[in-house]
Amino acid sequence: MDTRGDTASTSLRQVLVIGVVGIVLLSGMSVPFAGVAAAANTSTTTTPDDPDIFRFAYFNESDGHISFVYANGTERGISNTGQAVILGDATDLDSDPAIEIPYVTSQNELYVIDRNGDRQHLASGVRKQVTKIATGDWDDDGRPAVFFTKTDGQIYRTEVGGHVTAFAGGLNADAPLGVTDLTNDGVEELVYASGSTLVYYNASGGTTSFFNNGIGASSGLGVGQPADFDRDGSPRVPIVDTSGNIDLVSVDGSTTQLGAADKAPIAPANVTGDGTLEVVHLRNDDVKYTTLSGQTSDLAASNGLQSAGIVTVSEDEPLVVSNFSLVNQSENLTVSFDTNDPLSKVTVELEGPENTTFHRSDFTESGSGDDYTYTTTYNASTEGEYHATLTTATGLDGDVFDRPLHDRSMLTLGGVVIVNATLVDLTDHNGVVNESDWVRVRANVTGDAQTVTADLSAFGQGSSVSLEQVSDNLWATNASVDVTGVSGANRSVTVTAKDGEGHTDTATTNDLLIDTVAPSVTNANRTVTVDQSATYSPDSVSDGSWITAYQWAFGTGATASGESVSYSYSQTGTYTATLAVADAGGNVETTTFQVTVEAQSTNGGSTDSTDSTDSTDSTDSTDSTDSTDSTETTTDDTGSTTTDSTNSTTTDGTNTTTTTDDTTSTTTTSSTDDTDSTTTTTTTTTATTTTSDSGQVHTGDTIWPDGIAEGLLWAFLLIVLVGLVARYTQKQL
Incomplete structure (x- = not known):
């Protein structure tokens, strides 16, 4: 293979794999072939007859030899390939300017080979039927690996000059499809087909099945590598379903149907050069492409080849990243750079008083054709010097830019600061408010504040009530409470200050207790004795805040205050007494009870x-x-x-x-x-x-x-007299 020291101009090319059986005219020669590999297209147009521009590769069905085809229609046959039966995605696997094509032989051996015929053996015991070979940089080391399935049904990976290892400890699969951030979470996934199911493996989350409605297989497995077809940041997997229709499958399992195709391998490619990808596929054994709008066309001479029916694309110039910068803009850090192609991945490291990493989903893209700009902003809260480094970028077509770019910037902060914010009960200053009470919001703000607002929605006055500037740093407003049906709820207010440059600061006040519901009080009827003092207290009292007053009326005009009082009725009878209680919010509840006054027993x-x-x-x-x-x-x-x-x-x-x-x-x-x-x-x-x-x-x-009474007294005296007479008579005798 080619070995060159300067890797800055290295172009990583994305390819198609189309299983084709038919007769194709190349340079006036009839060549039967069974597989095609081609570089993906971008918007760049090159001269069709440039002999150095690689278009695609195919293998001859009869002898399995691989041929490289160039833009001018010439081809270079490689005879030392062995019997090729499966071609993988063509890409630069060893960091030289020449691309390599991975392939599997009829003897279940995995090789890579370049246009010069330099071949290297990668693995043995590789599956050769109803499968696919994928490439991708799984570990972000800047070197793409080859993913394949062995005859034991498990996925393996290897790099040129590296060791063969079971991927993720051994995943059972039919065909690895590609490495991409399918879930758009900043972490790469390996997408693969297992039976009729699409699955992805995330190093931090294991395996997840996201489509199980069937994959068509006739002249090979009808599936292709995942790609961001419409450049919305969400890759999709192209398949041919069991009904013979092209579907783009999203990570949530939803599908977008484009048109009919043979149940054979398919691939994404930028055939039209408009920046979006099309699906290249077979239809009645002819090679065609279908756009996202569902329009199907032949890949013919107008696309760069003399003969119809062959996958053809334009030269893919290297990905270029320029004008990388880190600036302090409106007291925020802004990272921006330009590219000549749209990106599918990018990594930028920010280091300084605060550290973070930006990915493709963090950047905003603008531009078209071969002029794109990417921008992201970081709202740092700590002053100091920051360093930004673009470590790698990958184009939508698979090209990789891995030459680090650097910039630095000093961040100084101004802005506004809310020193404190308070909420005061203006009505009775006890910290409990009722409907129609008034509250006061105050904020001490430093800096050049232009507006200060308060979220008073909890008190019924809206989420952005303006505070007036009372003095240099003091802002305040008064508001009435306009809520009902709230019993014992602690509520605060969020205050937001904003300066002329858009910097903001927020603070939360202390709580006030909202109580708009009257207390609950009960007192049972009772019976007392006239002219005797009795003690009166409520049987039960409950409230959302607390009780501040008890007022008793005994039905005689007499009253008393307090939770427990004593009173004596001077006349018997039945009286209607009243107890009124008031809480801290000013809510009052009244209850009546009967007092029966009975006479004393003498x-x-x-x-x-x-x-x-x-x-x-x-x-x-x-x-x-x-x-x-x-x-x-x-x-x-x-x-x-x-x-x-x-x-x-x-x-x-x-x-x-x-x-x-x-x-x-x-x-x-x-x-x-x-x-x-x-x-x-x-x-x-x-x-x-x-x-x-x-x-x-x-x-x-x-x-x-x-x-x-008188009779008894006389009887008693008579008895005494009779007794005395008897004793006297006895003594005389």
Whole structure:
């Protein structure tokens, strides 16, 4: 192969592989052939009869020898190829000016060969049927590798003079198609066909199937290398489907159908020179090309060859990159450069106080023909010196520019800075706002600010409310709150300052609590006793902020403030009381409840105003010499109180008093020693009634019937008198 030290003019050419069976006229000679490889076209037009311009290569079906065909129609046959059965994409594989063609022989051997007949063996045991050979720079070392499938069904890769390695540890596939950034994420993928499925391998994400609707195969596998056909930055894979139609398959599996084709290998090429790619294919064994609009034409003499039916393209001049620059523009760093061809890939490294890497998707393209400009801008936030290096660029046609280009620039920053931004509750300054309250936004801004705006959408006043300049650095505005149905939501405001050069700075204020919903409060009905103090507090209170006031009204004209208050009603009856609560946002909620006031219960000077106790008390008193005063107090089920008093004097006697709830029975027994005894039994039965302060009698109180008390007193005196008389008579005897 050619060996030259100057690689700056190296042209990496993209090729087609078309499996063809037919008779073609070349230089007046009939040549049967079965495969074609050709360099892809750009918009550059060259002289058709230039003997140094490579057009395509083919192999003869009968002996498998490869021939190189040039622009003037002449060809150079290479007889030391062996029996070629598959041709791969022609490209510069060893960094010399001559391109090489990888191919597989009938003995399953992989070689590369150039126009001078210099051949090098790359691998053995290579698959030779229903497959494809691809080329591409997978590891970005500037040297394209050859991708192929061995008879074990796995993909392998190698470089000229390198070792054969299983790709990605061994991927099962029928045909590798090419290396490209199919997902447009800045990372190269290897695209391949596995059965009727298209798959890509991403070194950071494994394998992904993106099309499984079938690939046609008759005179070979109907598939080609991926390419950016319309230069929108998104490569697509050309296939012939099982119905015999050309489809361009996107990474999401969607397809664009162009026209009919034989189920045989196809390839992208810039046949028309308009900057977009066409699909070269077979149709009824004739070589044709179809545009993106679906128009199909023959590849005939008008395309650069004397004979119809052969793939032909124009010379692909080397990719040139010029005017590479890094400038500080509007306090941003801008990278730009020019090319003579549209790019499919580019890598630019930016180093300095901040570091980043730009890829093709980061650049904006402008221009046409052979004059293109690429531009990208980086918004750095750190001042200092920055260095930019273009490490590699790849044209849409596959040409590679790998001579590093450099530039540097000093970045100085001006702009604006928001020192602080605050949000204030203007209504009551407690940090909680309600609908119709007012807030104030303030910002301290340094630099030459032209506008300062605030996003007050959370407060119902729009996303870009202008602040007025109050002093040199102070900007402010007042706004009313215009929201409803918000309970306890903390909200802030984003302030943006902008200067005349477009530099901006943003800051976020403190929060204010928005509460436009009234509190929830409940209080149950209750019963109290007249003239006795009772404590009142709400049963439950909830709110989005917090409660600031409690106001009680007791239905008598009396009021009280506080969460817990005491009040005494002076008259019995039923009253409607009211409790109103207010929260920090000024929202008020009111609830009412009933208070039933009952009278006190009284009897014999003893009062029980709250509880009732059932009890039965019994007191036995025994004294052999003294008098005994015994008093019993009993409270029954209804809350009434009964007091019984018994005064007796006995000698060696017993006095017993027993009291029950419903009736009161009093038994008094008096006895004397020796033979004379006197027994007096008095039984009193009373009804249980209640007497109020007004003199009314109610059931439950116990009273003596009229005259009973006096009668008992006289009876007691009579008993005493009889006893004294008896004792006196006994002594006289």
